[in-house]
Amino acid sequence: MVLPVRFVLMRPRNAENLGAAARALKNCGLSDWAWVTPEVEDLGPAHRLAVHAEDVLGGAKRPDTLDAAVSDCVWVVGTSSRKVEGKRRLSPRAVGEELVARAKQGPVALVFGDERSGLTNAEVERCHDLSAVPTAPEQPSINLAQAVLLYAYEVRMAALADSAPPPGPLPLAATDAELARVEATLETLLTTGGFLVDAQPGRTAVRDLIAPLRRSRLTRNEARLWLAALHTVRKHFPQEGRPPEDDT
Secondary structure, three states: OOOOEEEEEEOOOOHHHHHHHHHHHHHOOOOOEEEEOOOOOOOHHHHHHOOOOHHHHHOOEOOOOHHHHHOOOOEEEEEOOOOOOOOOEEOHHHHHHHHHHHOOOOOEEEEEOEOOOEOOHHHHHHOOEEEOOOOOOOOOOOOHHHHHHHHHHHHHHHHHHHHOOOOOOOOOEOOHHHHHHHHHHHHHHHHHOOOOOOHHHHHHHHHHHHHHHHHOOOEHHHHHHHHHHHHHHHOOOOHHHOOOOOOO
């Protein structure tokens, strides 16, 4: 899965977050990311956390501005809980699905603010739409690497769904008439066998017994199998007590 989905990190401050984010991206089959004016000098801790993702860590672009990071993108989404008129505020799942859809037209970007203060007002304004994780109010903020993993996962799930082969034709469903035959045959057998005694409670019992079959949406073949099984049971009744054949 190679998608032109770019993760842009504005002014990242923590080397551990960069390492964990690199691993998260590789976990999800992504590798296009950029650090805009990073405030990290020692990447040693990042390498320690970028387990099996050193290539992603080393492949990060380093543009000087957000404009440079997203200049070739057809859609840019900023991660912010702010509500801004004229910008949609999408869930991570909706963002993942739309990123995958729009990536067919060109590169797309997801922009994350720094660990301390998030995106600036100007950066939020630069984004086309916004997205926020609906966290609990007791702890609303998410670690940068966690946020990268969460959005990368949604992108991957959307991409997998988008690339899945179309489902094959569904088997024919049992018709109402076929289910009615199963119900009638079952009622006849249970009456002959002595399970159903009183007519009205008996009908209620039959409806309760047949209800799971109706809920399960039996296929035509399954309904026929039920009828065949019930007719086989019928043959084991003594001749004089045998219920009549269902000739419908």
